[in-house]
Structures are given as C-alpha cells and as structure tokens.
Amino acid sequence: MVMAERSKAQVRVGFYEIERTIGKGNFAVVKLAKHRITKTEVAIKIIDKTRLDEANLKKVYREVTIMKLLNHQHIVKLYQVMETKNMLYLVSEYAPNGEIFDYIAQHGRMTEPEARKKFWQIINAVDYCHKNRVVHRDLKAENLLLDANMNIKIADFGFGNFFTGKEPLATWCGSPPYAAPEVFEGKKYVGPQIDIWSLGVVLYVLVCGALPFDGQNLQILRFRVLSGRFRIPFFMSSECENLIRRMLVLEPGKRYTMEQIKNHQWMQMDGGAPKAAPPSPMMGYGPKVGEYNEQILRLMQSLGISQQKTMEALKNDAYDHYTAIYYLLLERLKQTSE
Numbered sequence: 001m002v003m004a005e006r007s008k009a010q011v012r013v014g015f016y017e018i019e020r021t022i023g024k025g026n027f028a029v030v031k032l033a034k035h036r037i038t039k040t041e042v043a044i045k046i047i048d049k050t051r052l053d054e055a056n057l058k059k060v061y062r063e064v065t066i067m068k069l070l071n072h073q074h075i076v077k078l079y080q081v082m083e084t085k086n087m088l089y090l091v092s093e094y095a096p097n098g099e100i101f102d103y104i105a106q107h108g109r110m111t112e113p114e115a116r117k118k119f120w121q122i123i124n125a126v127d128y129c130h131k132n133r134v135v136h137r138d139l140k141a142e143n144l145l146l147d148a149n150m151n152i153k154i155a156d157f158g159f160g161n162f163f164t165g166k167e168p169l170a171t172w173c174g175s176p177p178y179a180a181p182e183v184f185e186g187k188k189y190v191g192p193q194i195d196i197w198s199l200g201v202v203l204y205v206l207v208c209g210a211l212p213f214d215g216q217n218l219q220i221l222r223f224r225v226l227s228g229r230f231r232i233p234f235f236m237s238s239e240c241e242n243l244i245r246r247m248l249v250l251e252p253g254k255r256y257t258m259e260q261i262k263n264h265q266w267m268q269m270d271g272g273a274p275k276a277a278p279p280s281p282m283m284g285y286g287p288k289v290g291e292y293n294e295q296i297l298r299l300m301q302s303l304g305i306s307q308q309k310t311m312e313a314l315k316n317d318a319y320d321h322y323t324a325i326y327y328l329l330l331e332r333l334k335q336t337s338e
C-alpha cells in the first residue's frame with residue numbers, strides 16, 4: 001500500500017516525507033526523505049515503470065533482488081520496497097556525504113594513506129559481492145558514496161547481475177572510462193574481472209584525481225583503453241603504481257584477483273586490512289528466528305506497532321513498513337552506541 005499525498009509542497013510516500021532531490025539517473029530520480037516515525041533520513045529511488053521497456057523492467061527487478069541479498073557495512077542497505085501499478089519506490093540507507101566523485105572534485109586527489117583506507121572498504125564490499133556471486137558492473141566514483149563518518153557505501157546495482165562461472169555474461173555495462181577492454185570488444189566475460197578492472201580505474205582516480213583513460217569521444221577512449229597505456233604521475237609511489245598496473249591488465253585471465261589485491265604490498269601498508277568492528281549479535285542485520293533485537297521490538301511495541309507482525313515480517317524478508325521501521329531503529333541504535 002502506497003499513499004502519495006501532496007499538501008503545501010510536502011509530499012508523502014507511505015510513512016516518508018520527501019525532502020528534496022539528491023540524484024537523477026536515466027529512468028530514476030533519487031529523493032532524500034524522512035521517516036515520520038523514526039525520524040531517520042533515507043534515500044528513495046523512484047522509478048516510473050511506464051517509461052521502461054521489458055528489458056529495463058527486468059533489470060530493475062534484478063537490482064531489487066540483488067540489494068535484498070546483500071547485507072554489508074559498506075553497501076547501501078535496502079530497507080523497503082513499495083510498488084504501485086506504475087511506480088516503484090526503493091527505500092534505502094542515505095549516504096549524507098554524497099559521491100566520492102564530488103568529494104574529489106572539491107578537495108582534489110587523496111593522499112595514499114587516505115585512498116588506502118577507502119580502497120580497503122571498497123575491496124571488502126566488492127569481494128563480499130563476488131563471494132555471493134554478484135557482479136556490480138558499474139563501479140565508478142559516482143556510485144561510491146560516503147556516509148556520515150566518511151566511510152564507503154557502494155550504491156547503484158542497476159547493472160548488477162549474478163554470475164555462474166559456467167555461462168559467461170556479454171552485455172555492455174557501466175561507464176566507458178571504467179569499462180574493461182573485453183567489454184569494449186564485445187567479448188564474453190565471467191564477471192569478477194570486469195569489476196577488478198573498474199576498481200583499478202577507481203584506485204587511479206582516488207590517488208590522481210583524474211581518469212587513467214580519457215578522450216573527447218568514445219573512439220579515442222576505446223583506442224586508449226585497448227592500448228592499455230596510461231600515465232603515472234610523479235607523485236604516485238612505486239608500490240601504488242605496481243598495484244594499479246596489475247589490475248589494469250588487458251588480458252582478463254592475467255589480471256589480479258581479489259586475494260592478490262588484498263595481499264599486495266601497497267594494501268598491506270599502515271597495518272593492512274581495517275580492523276573489523278567488534279562482533280555484537282545485537283547489532284547484526286538479517287536476524288534468524290529468535291534473534292531479533294528485543295530493545296527495538298519493545299520500542300516498536302510502545303509506538304503501537306505489533307511485535308508479532310514485526311517478527312513475522314522480518315522472518316519473511318517482507319521489506320515492508322514493519323521491517324523498515326525495525327532496521328531504521330536498529331541503525332539509530334548502532335549510531336548512538338558508536
């Protein structure tokens with residue numbers, strides 16, 4: 001059930017009050033909104049289904065399936081899906097510090113230690129996707145968002161897909177400056193290697209504040225990517241150069257794997273992998289039966305929201321108002337305890 005009401009320039013969708021537009025894509029607009037009960041801010045991707053053909057509609061539903069599957073601290077969390085005959089609303093975690101693209105445009109390139117910290121978060125999130133048989137296929141600075149603590153949240157699984165290893169993928173995906181050579185050539189690919197290429201471009205962008213491959217038109221860009229040649233600026237360390245060169249390898253089979261990236265000398269500097277947050281069963285997502293957060297359930301009960309119905313919705317992965325409120329409150333609890 002979705003109700004969109006308009007009153008004095010205040011637009012409501014379900015329990016959410018729309019505040020402003022924060023992003024626009026080809027078929028979607030992304031709005032910042034506030035939940036009326038939890039008062040938490042969320043991002044709502046609003047998709048007009050009437051403007052999509054069959055293939056794009058399928059893509060959108062795949063995006064939803066993938067986001068439901070993924071629960072990771074550095075991936076934008078999906079809270080709720082609302083649907084009407086014509087519209088689809090994807091309610092997700094809001095990343096208030098926006099795109100890393102804009103951050104670099106404003107502040108310039110990062111120092112290598114700063115880039116390393118961000119890159120570890122990106123690598124851990126993408127590694128998690130690959131281990132769940134998901135390829136992102138559109139990794140770029142515009143889809144890497146920053147939360148309130150300047151930590152990475154990967155967004156936009158609009159080009160995401162499942163890979164099997166048996167049946168290769170073939171669709172052209174992503175943004176040309178980040179696209180792997182085999183994608184330019186229209187070859188089939190397994191999946192993870194094209195994300196690795198894009199991540200090589202991402203690392204270059206973080207450290208240099210510029211793209212490794214650029215051109216006035218697609219033809220020039222394609223030529224440069226297929227040459228595999230790019231400039232290394234004087235300020236880049238030789239360890240960083242070495243890692244980028246092993247990711248931006250033309251032949252997909254010879255490109256670095258996730259494990260090799262994680263073990264590379266540049267990644268291992270400053271103490272290597274970030275320390276994992278102390279495990280806390282209270283704070284986890286995706287609770288199993290009987291593992292719900294009592295504190296949140298009691299709080300919801302006090303707001304007049306049935307404990308039974310909330311637990312039912314959580315168990316069924318309903319992505320409805322009940323689960324949304326539960327996760328939004330859980331998120332708030334997590335923030336206040338940090």
Ligand code: ATP
Nearest residue numbers: 022023024025026028030043093094095142156158
């Ligand atoms: P495109 O086709 O341009 O890639 P899209 O339709 O796939 O766009 P998204 O990439 O999901 O849409 O979102 C577009 C933009 O909206 C993002 O690049 C980002 O600036 C903003 N945005 C999306 N989700 C969030 C979020 N959770 N928090 C903050 N900003 C967001």
Ligand code: MG
Nearest residue numbers: 025142143156
């Ligand atoms: Mg995008």
